[in-house]
Amino acid sequence: xxxxxxxxxxxxxxxxxxxxxxxxxxxxxxxxxxxxxxxxxxxxxxxxxxxxxxxxxxxxxxxxxxxxxxxxxxxxxxxxxxxxxxxxxxxxxxxxxxxx
Numbered sequence: 001x002x003x004x005x006x007x008x009x010x011x012x013x014x015x016x017x018x019x020x021x022x023x024x025x026x027x028x029x030x031x032x033x034x035x036x037x038x039x040x041x042x043x044x045x046x047x048x049x050x051x052x053x054x055x056x057x058x059x060x061x062x063x064x065x066x067x068x069x070x071x072x073x074x075x076x077x078x079x080x081x082x083x084x085x086x087x088x089x090x091x092x093x094x095x096x097x098x099x100x
Contacts, residue, residue: 001099002063004072009091010056018088019056025085026059032075034068035061055093066098 012018023040030038039060043053063069072078 002066002069003095003097004061004063004069005095005097006059006061007055007093007095008057008059008089009054010088011090013056022057022085022088025081026057029059029077029081032072032077034063034071034075036064036068037062056089069096 008022010018010022026038026040039058041058041060043055043058046053061069061072063072
C-alpha cells in the first residue's frame with residue numbers, strides 16, 4: 001500500500017469560495033483510476049502541542065502500490081487539477097508512506 005497525504009495552505013484561507021473551488025477540484029481529481037480510496041479533510045478541532053492545524057485542506061490518497069501513485073502524478077486529470085487550482089494555494093506539503 002502507498003499513502004499520499006497532501007496538505008494545502010490557501011492564499012486566502014478565510015475565503016469560502018476559494019476553499020470550495022479547491023474541494024471541487026479535488027473531487028474531480030478523485031476520478032483518477034489508480035486511486036483506491038481518498039479523503040478530503042480540514043483541520044480537526046484538536047489542540048495539542050504536536051498537532052499542526054495551520055493548513056486549510058488535506059487530501060489523503062491510498063494506492064495499491066507506488067507505481068500507481070507514479071501514474072497518478074502524470075495522469076491528465078492530475079495535470080489539469082494543478083493547472084486549474086494551483087493559483088489557490090500558497091504552500092503544499094506532501095507526506096508519502098509505505099507499509100513496513
